[in-house]
Amino acid sequence: MTLKYILPVLFFALFATSCSTDDNEDNNTGTVNEVAGLLKVTELNNSTHTIELFNTSGMFYTGYNNISIRIKDNATDNYVENATATWMPVMQMPTMQHSCPKSAITKAVGKETVYNGFIIYQMTNTDGSGWSLTVDYTIDGMDYTATDTITVMQSAMQNVTSFMGSDNSRYVVALVEPNNPIIGINNLKTGVFKMENMMSFPTIENYTLTLDPRMPGMGNHSSPNNTDLTYNVADTMYHGNLSLTMTGYWVLNFKMLNEANETLKGEDVTENNIQSSLYLELEF
Incomplete structure (x- = not known):
């Protein structure tokens, strides 16, 4: 192949590479991934939405957990920008149940689709079981809820x-x-x-x-x-x-x-x- 044909091929390859999906983009939408650098811990699901929960470790541990949340519309795969939400973590004991310290859920600063808050799990079972998490949320005047069991592991230090x-x-x-x-x-x-x-x-x-x-x-x-x-x-x-x-x-x-x-x-x-x-x- 002569040089005049090689150069256009190389240019096309470089151009195609430069236009590929960036690591900071969401593969589904092509938009900026607003949870880049975070790891998904778990999901809560209902027939309408998927509640995605993220932090820096990809696990819940006893102690302070800073948590980022996204709400995905299951029909469109788009993430919701205008929700209000609350949550209730519950530990099931043999004869009783209790919650733990938690914050309000607020819109993350500078984010369109991410909400943020913290939960402080003060205890857990040795296998990480015992906790459930319920998220109640409202979108455009409609109320929804999603709940499931979650895993909370014991931290190495008493934090x-x-x-x-x-x-x-x-x-x-x-x-x-x-x-x-x-x-x-x-x-x-x-x-x-x-x-x-x-x-x-x-x-x-x-x-x-x-x-x-x-x-x-x-x-x-x-x-x-x-x-x-x-x-x-x-x-x-x-x-x-x-x-x-x-x-x-x-x-x-x-x-x-x-x-x-x-x-x-x-x-x-x-x-x-x-x-x-x-x-x-x-x-x-």
Whole structure:
């Protein structure tokens, strides 16, 4: 084949390659994939829609789960842009059932078809069973629901704890950040929730979590420049500074104080008391 025929063929091949579906495009629609970088955890289905649930790991774990949601119209394969939705996770126990802390579902910032929220699973069965999830949603004035069992695996670290406070109320405290700890000062973020009833766990405002991080494998030493966690109205979470001086296994010891500065749970770490009864763990 002469050069004058080869060049057009090569040009056509390059042009065709450049026009192929991009990794950031949805294969069904050719539009930008708004869940690029996320992994699908599961789907909830009914005869009209498919509810797709995504996060960064592709699994639900005990503790804080940030979840992205899309609602697909089964008839058209298009994703819904104008839905309002709520959800209800339920854990089925042998003699009872209960829910867990969860956020509202809101439209993800800068997204057309993605909705976002979080669920904090405070426990699970050893095989990941026991939980179901129901999503109720409205589109153009029509109400729908989808529900199914889900799998929730046990996290390797204690990143959530449920306990009875000295005020005879049950609380849930969960680690939200840091996701990728560093040596130095980390933004420590936790959620603090109170069990109003078996299905309602509202955020508690204006408490304090005193912080004392320790390394049990290194003489239980602490670190400098930590600050206690206080309530942030902007995101309804508790924020403080966590100083990590080296990599390894850390125990984050807390005391939870109410608005009257009364200790509801936890103790100071001393030579005779090496760990608070209220703690979370991280390792990096």
